[in-house]
Amino acid sequence: MNTIHLEIVTPEGLIFSNDAKMVVLPGADGEFGVLPGHASLVSLLKIGVVDIENLDGSHDAVAIDWGYAKIDENKISILVDGAVHVSGNSESEIAKSIENAKALVRKMHDSNGILATALSKIDSSVRVR
Numbered sequence: 001m002n003t004i005h006l007e008i009v010t011p012e013g014l015i016f017s018n019d020a021k022m023v024v025l026p027g028a029d030g031e032f033g034v035l036p037g038h039a040s041l042v043s044l045l046k047i048g049v050v051d052i053e054n055l056d057g058s059h060d061a062v063a064i065d066w067g068y069a070k071i072d073e074n075k076i077s078i079l080v081d082g083a084v085h086v087s088g089n090s091e092s093e094i095a096k097s098i099e100n101a102k103a104l105v106r107k108m109h110d111s112n113g114i115l116a117t118a119l120s121k122i123d124s125s126v127r128v129r
Helices: 091-106 115-128
Strands: 004-010 012-021 023-029 032-033 040-045 048-051 061-064 066-069 073-080 083-086
Touching: 004 023, 004 048, 004 083, 023 040, 023 073, 032 091, 048 073, 061 091, 066 115, 083 091
Parallel strands: 004 073
Antiparallel strands: 004 012, 023 032, 023 048, 040 066, 048 061, 061 083, 066 073
8 A cells, every 4th residue: 555654843843753645735825635656845834734544544633833844755744833633532632632723723813714714624623533
C-alpha cells in the first residue's frame, strides 16, 4: 500500500507524526489533497484543519493557525505557529481538545468566513470517527 508520512511541528515541538493514505491541507488558495507520489512543492497554509486519512480508513484532525507545508513524493512536513491535535481516549479529553482547537483558530482574525469554516470542521471531525 502506498503511504505518505506526515509530520506537523510547532515551536513547542512535534504535534503529529504518522503514515497516512491521504492528507487534506488548508492552503492559502484553498484546500488541496495530497496523496503518495504527489509532486514536490511548498505551500503557505492558512487557518484551518488538516484532515488526515489513516491507513485503517479512520480520520485524524489537527487544527492549525498558519504556516508552511513542504511536500515531497513520500513525505509532508508542516511547520506551523500553533496546532492542536483533536484527539483523546475519553469524551472529556476529546471535548477538551476540541475547545483548545477552537481557541487556537479564534485567535486568528478573519473576514472571509474562514474562521466559521474551520470551527465547523473541528466540530465535524469528531463525528467522522
